[in-house]
Amino acid sequence: MKRIPIVANVLEYNQSVAHDVRRAMGSHMLALNLLSSPGAGKTTLIEQTAAALKGEIRLAVIEGDLATTLDADRVAAQGVPVVQINTDGSCHLEARQVMAALPQLRLDHVDVLIIENVGNLICPTEFDLGEDAKVVVTSLTEGDDKPLKYPGAFVAAQAIVVNKIDLEPYLPVSTQELRTAIATINRHAPVIALSCTTGAGFDVWLDWIREALRAKRAKM
């Protein structure tokens, strides 16, 4: 019996594909990986982002869902190209699935690609999809304990959207309390509080996308 030193990154297989995804997407396009628990409002956020940026920024969407094309149909109704990945029970997207989806999009006609991950704050965090930024979407109705209970996702986020702030008068938690909880885990990601229902704060989100796209292209 002998001990054989190895020191290998087990997730190397995913990271090498993520690297290929980055190369395939090039430097003109911004790719966002949206993570949230189910029901936080990822799809509504994407729908309204598509509507608001129409004619300004060319959006494309990759929808990851266990099953159904319900979300993809909603996003497609906004007139943006959508590729549906049904993970058929799997709890997360992997880079190889994004790589397989890319040929279905005319990448030279896309400014921003939004990848809607499977609704789950645990499993998707370890899988780099080749994105430029992970964006966590949380909502006020989930309470202020999610950043502390799911630190992996919140630590990895380059931006954190707090949705459903219009419900604040009816909830025992405030936007400020949720901001404080987020700050104990991640102080450098901007926290964008908004309501997809009233549109409050939505401009801040759109400006964040515009700035992230500008910054990506400035690196060219």
Next chain:
Amino acid sequence: MCGWTGFVKHCAPSAQRCDVHELAITQAILDTALRHAEQARVTSVHALYLRLGELSGLAPDSIQFYFDLLSKGTCAEGAQLHFERFSPRARCRVCGATRGLAFDTSAASAWSRRLGLLESCACGKSDFELEGGTGCFLDAMEAE
């Protein structure tokens, strides 16, 4: 495999789909171990030594469970997996000092308290960012 339906294009689930993230990662652990076993010209792998990041959300029990299933019929069948956890480090954004974050996994206290992120840095500020603490690494194997 993939065709148009209105605006929506479809990608069929991959044949090598993995239901939970531990299953996907366990398959990768096994593939990595078998590749190294072949390189080292060993025929029987008895143990694997793994390091898991505290932020990775990976459950050791679940990995061992899937490993027992996936390794059947390979030279790593029956191998015992040994896990060591590693924590993220906190880097002070004011003075740049870094410190390891001790984990007390038995504590029921909130994460930030467990991580000690509410404590101040030696410079008096408490503005940290976390580094590392994610991923899964195969460090070594025992084999013959």
